Amino acid sequence: MTILLLSGSPSSPSRSARLLNFIGERLNELGQRTVSLHVRDLPAQALLHADFSDPELLAAKALLAKAEAIVIATPIYKAAYSGLLKSFLDILPQDGLDGKIVLPVATGGSQSHMLALDYGLRPVLAALSARHILSSIYATDSQVVWTDGQGLQLDDAISRRVQDGTHLLLDSLVSLQRGKPAGQAVQSPILNGLPC
Numbered sequence: 001m002t003i004l005l006l007s008g009s010p011s012s013p014s015r016s017a018r019l020l021n022f023i024g025e026r027l028n029e030l031g032q033r034t035v036s037l038h039v040r041d042l043p044a045q046a047l048l049h050a051d052f053s054d055p056e057l058l059a060a061k062a063l064l065a066k067a068e069a070i071v072i073a074t075p076i077y078k079a080a081y082s083g084l085l086k087s088f089l090d091i092l093p094q095d096g097l098d099g100k101i102v103l104p105v106a107t108g109g110s111q112s113h114m115l116a117l118d119y120g121l122r123p124v125l126a127a128l129s130a131r132h133i134l135s136s137i138y139a140t141d142s143q144v145v146w147t148d149g150q151g152l153q154l155d156d157a158i159s160r161r162v163q164d165g166t167h168l169l170l171d172s173l174v175s176l177q178r179g180k181p182a183g184q185a186v187q188s189p190i191l192n193g194l195p196c
């Protein structure tokens with residue numbers, strides 16, 4: 001089984017990509033195989049022109065097609081997921097996420113747009129036929145801090161969300177392997193772990 005770590009941030013370095021990478025490392029520790037795809041590394045013109053024949057876009061789509069699960073990370077831009085991520089989702093076929101388990105992840109400047117993943121991204125993932133969309137993980141910039149000396153520091157609430165998210169992902173993969181329906185998604189996930 002392969003888990004694709006899909007980054008939709010145009011920035012480098014990227015806070016959401018670092019959180020995604022951290023989640024990937026936790027999944028590796030749990031014995032899972034991960035592969036990474038940064039949409040910002042794909043050819044911009046081919047993406048913007050929706051050039052379905054571009055070899056790098058075809059290779060990226062093939063990588064996604066082979067994965068059983070996807071962790072999708074995006075920054076929040078203008079109260080929505082990034083346009084770069086949208087440009088990639090737009091070139092997927094209508095059933096591009098068929099049978100896949102998806103864990104949505106976002107970082108944003110404030111808590112004001114914590115619902116953006118559930119209102120904006122989740123319906124698109126469902127339209128692409130994702131099998132099971134797990135509880136989202138939303139972190140504000142102050143909850144995800146990078147220093148050169150210490151690397152990525154997560155606050156306690158986000159650490160717990162990451163732990164819960166990775167274990168839910170594994171449970172769903174096990175269910176998938178056994179041919180059982182994936183477990184019930186939590187309906188108000190991004191509220192978990194955030195201060196009220």
Ligand SMILES: Cc1cc2nc3c(=O)[nH]c(=O)nc-3n(C[C@H](O)[C@H](O)[C@H](O)COP(=O)(O)O)c2cc1C
Pocket residue numbers: 009010011013014015016017074075076077078079080107108109110111112113141
């Ligand atoms: C163009 C732009 C628009 C942004 N819009 C929002 C926004 O609407 N809501 C929010 O909470 N943060 C917003 N932010 C802050 C980013 O979402 C936040 O800093 C995020 O962690 C950046 O992730 P990245 O480093 O992976 O790109 C915006 C940042 C930029 C550059």
